[in-house]
Amino acid sequence: MTPDAKIETLLEMQGIEHVFGRREDWVDKGVRLIRGKRTAPARVRALNGVDLTLGKGEVLGIAGESGCGKSTLGRAMVGLMHPTGGSVTYRGQPVMRGRRPLHLKLQMIFQDSGSVLNPRLRVKELIGEGPILHGLLARRDLEDFVADQLETVGMAPDVMNRYPHQFSGGQRQRINVARVLALRPETIVCDESVAALDVSIQAQILNLFMDLKDRFGLTYAFISHDLGVLRHISDRIMVMYLGRVVEEGPAAEVFANPRHPYTRALLENAPRLSRRNQIFQAVPGEVPSPLNMPSGCAFHTRCALRRPECSLSVPNLMGTGAHRHACPIVEAAA
Amino acid sequence: MTSTPLARPTMRFSERPLGRFWREYSQSHAAVFGLVMTLILIAVAFLAPLIAPQDPYDLMQVDFMDSELPPGAIGGAGQTYVLGTDANGRDMLSALLFGLRASFMVALSSLGIALVFGTLMGLVSAYAGRWVDSLIMRIVDIQMSFPTILVAMMLMVTFGRGIDKTIFALAVVQWAYFARNVRASALVERSREYVLAAQLAQVPTFRILWRHILPNCLPPLMVIASIQLASAVSIEASLSFLGLGMPVTQPSLGMLISNGFGYLLGGKYWISVAPGIALGLTVFSLSLMSDRLRDMFNPRLKR
Numbered sequence: 001m002t003p004d005a006k007i008e009t010l011l012e013m014q015g016i017e018h019v020f021g022r023r024e025d026w027v028d029k030g031v032r033l034i035r036g037k038r039t040a041p042a043r044v045r046a047l048n049g050v051d052l053t054l055g056k057g058e059v060l061g062i063a064g065e066s067g068c069g070k071s072t073l074g075r076a077m078v079g080l081m082h083p084t085g086g087s088v089t090y091r092g093q094p095v096m097r098g099r100r101p102l103h104l105k106l107q108m109i110f111q112d113s114g115s116v117l118n119p120r121l122r123v124k125e126l127i128g129e130g131p132i133l134h135g136l137l138a139r140r141d142l143e144d145f146v147a148d149q150l151e152t153v154g155m156a157p158d159v160m161n162r163y164p165h166q167f168s169g170g171q172r173q174r175i176n177v178a179r180v181l182a183l184r185p186e187t188i189v190c191d192e193s194v195a196a197l198d199v200s201i202q203a204q205i206l207n208l209f210m211d212l213k214d215r216f217g218l219t220y221a222f223i224s225h226d227l228g229v230l231r232h233i234s235d236r237i238m239v240m241y242l243g244r245v246v247e248e249g250p251a252a253e254v255f256a257n258p259r260h261p262y263t264r265a266l267l268e269n270a271p272r273l274s275r276r277n278q279i280f281q282a283v284p285g286e287v288p289s290p291l292n293m294p295s296g297c298a299f300h301t302r303c304a305l306r307r308p309e310c311s312l313s314v315p316n317l318m319g320t321g322a323h324r325h326a327c328p329i330v331e332a333a334a
Numbered sequence: 335m336t337s338t339p340l341a342r343p344t345m346r347f348s349e350r351p352l353g354r355f356w357r358e359y360s361q362s363h364a365a366v367f368g369l370v371m372t373l374i375l376i377a378v379a380f381l382a383p384l385i386a387p388q389d390p391y392d393l394m395q396v397d398f399m400d401s402e403l404p405p406g407a408i409g410g411a412g413q414t415y416v417l418g419t420d421a422n423g424r425d426m427l428s429a430l431l432f433g434l435r436a437s438f439m440v441a442l443s444s445l446g447i448a449l450v451f452g453t454l455m456g457l458v459s460a461y462a463g464r465w466v467d468s469l470i471m472r473i474v475d476i477q478m479s480f481p482t483i484l485v486a487m488m489l490m491v492t493f494g495r496g497i498d499k500t501i502f503a504l505a506v507v508q509w510a511y512f513a514r515n516v517r518a519s520a521l522v523e524r525s526r527e528y529v530l531a532a533q534l535a536q537v538p539t540f541r542i543l544w545r546h547i548l549p550n551c552l553p554p555l556m557v558i559a560s561i562q563l564a565s566a567v568s569i570e571a572s573l574s575f576l577g578l579g580m581p582v583t584q585p586s587l588g589m590l591i592s593n594g595f596g597y598l599l600g601g602k603y604w605i606s607v608a609p610g611i612a613l614g615l616t617v618f619s620l621s622l623m624s625d626r627l628r629d630m631f632n633p634r635l636k637r
Contacts, residue, residue, distance in 0.1 A: 075530075078534060079534075080530055080533065080534065100533055100536075100539075101533055101534050101536075104535070104536050106534075107534055107535075108530075108531070108534055110527040110530070110531065111527075115526040115527050115528055116527045116528060116531065117528055118528040118532075118546050118549075118550070119550065120546075120549040120550060121545075129532075129535070129537065129545075130535035130536070130537070133535070133536070133537060133538075133541075134536065176531075179531070180531075183535055
């Protein structure tokens with residue numbers, strides 16, 4: 001878990017919990033008083049005690065199925081929302097001031113959904129806005145600066161007067177990367193940043209991310225459901241299931257030697273060319289609803305190694321060294 | 335464009351938002367007609383002092399001997415009254431042009447005030463949230479639970495007639511529509527990724543509202559504005575018809591209709607009918623425009 005002592009820790013999260021749902025208001029209270037029944041809607045436990053550290057220069061991959069809380073985690077990381085429990089610090093300072101994010105050095109690249117770029121602004125306004133506001137750039141140097149930024153992400157400078165709708169998804173994501181880089185960040189959280197792109201474009205953008213990392217000494221937290229993508233870029237990997245970390249460790253080791261039954265199931269079912277005739281064995285069952293979490297180990301409803309004691313208590317991360325997992329059954333067998 | 339239907343590009347790369355807007359708007363001929371008519375009506379209304387045959391407010395120019403002449407009649411001084419004259423010998427065409435001017439002036443300025451104030455309230459409501467939002471929206475709810483014309487009449491009865499009071503009353507009954515709609519679209523925009531990205535880039539709140547959220551709320555706002563303009567014209571006409579709106583010295587279309595009302599059954603139809611047609615045409619053209627705008631911004635009707 002702790003990276004080399006030499007590496008400076010940038011981002012640290014401790015015991016992050018987040019519960020979605022509204023509090024009981026006075027109407028609910030009244031109804032409960034009269035009918036003796038709770039009417040406040042059920043709550044969704046999106047995150048259940050996640051610890052995380054991100055060292056300088058590292059690429060951390062965060063994997064998990066949809067609904068496991070990885071996007072919530074990403075937003076909490078950069079200070080776009082207050083988790084209901086736990087602390088998030090960046091270089092020892094909280095990531096939020098009031099309801100707003102605090103650190104300009106900590107940026108996020110969202111999934112391309114067509115609304116990552118303000119449709120009413122030209123490319124040069126999109127890229128130049130932040131730097132001008134923060135005095136990184138004089139207004140008269142705008143065009144040169146934007147041209148420079150566009151070149152960094154491999155786009156022609158003459159697109160700066162166009163509007164976002166005139167670009168394809170891959171081009172928009174490049175412009176978005178240029179916009180984020182223009183703020184001179186140190187750490188970038190990528191939330192499914194390539195998920196909406198074609199595979200060939202995905203590879204281009206991923207290579208761009210890695211080039212930029214080397215050029216600017218960036219640190220990434222890369223959130224994705226796509227294990228192939230994470231294998232390609234991560235130094236360290238974290239696997240999440242229903243708001244908890246079930247396995248974490250150096251990427252090479254986790255991929256070569258997955259311990260937790262959930263990680264194994266995911267990796268065995270990742271499509272690969274060398275096994276093109278394989279019949280996929282889907283992880284049996286559905287992801288349980290976070291409205292109604294299973295007791296004990298959240299994965300026990302679908303686990304092949306299930307034992308009666310699995311539903312009794314929540315297992316903590318265990319194992320020696322950097323590679324840790326949360327399955328006592330596997331640990332006992334090892 | 336070539337004759338092959340496939341040759342038409344779906345997206346022209348050099349096009350500005352305004353160009354795209356016009357291309358889509360002009361697909362409905364009725365809407366183009368509505369726009370052209372509206373522009374003509376506004377133009378003649380504001381050019382009234384230059385193009386009207388006489389100044390209907392100047393008693394020196396009005397000849398009492400020419401009263402109640404039918405359309406096309408020749409007056410005592412040899413001039414032709416294209417739309418006839420009213421009971422005081424005023425040229426109806428001139429009265430109508432000046433009346434149109436009064437109507438548009440009141441409708442546009444009340445719309446402007448309601449738009450600015452309502453938009454501001456809506457933005458604040460959406461972005462501040464919590465009790466500010468609740469407070470503003472409850473005021474809007476209360477406001478909108480009363481019939482528009484009733485509130486306007488109550489205000490006019492309380493404050494008396496006058497241009498400024500009419501504008502005020504119309505602004506009061508209209509701002510709530512803008513506030514509610516702007517709040518709704520601002521709430522949607524606020525959770526879009528580009529707003530989150532702006533927050534991460536430490537863009538100040540005011541600038542996020544002004545540069546990022548507001549411009550993206552404009553399309554639905556335009557629809558509301560065009561609908562409200564038609565309704566402002568007709569509410570003002572109703573108030574003036576009932577004798578509650580504009581002062582007698584500055585008759586609007588509603589008051590012109592009201593003036594001629596008593597002569598209608600006596601066969602002197604033109605005193606009421608001409609301003610009535612002008613009012614109808616104005617509201618009709620504005621409605622054609624707002625219908626088109628509404629359809630354009632309705633994603634379900636997109637081909």
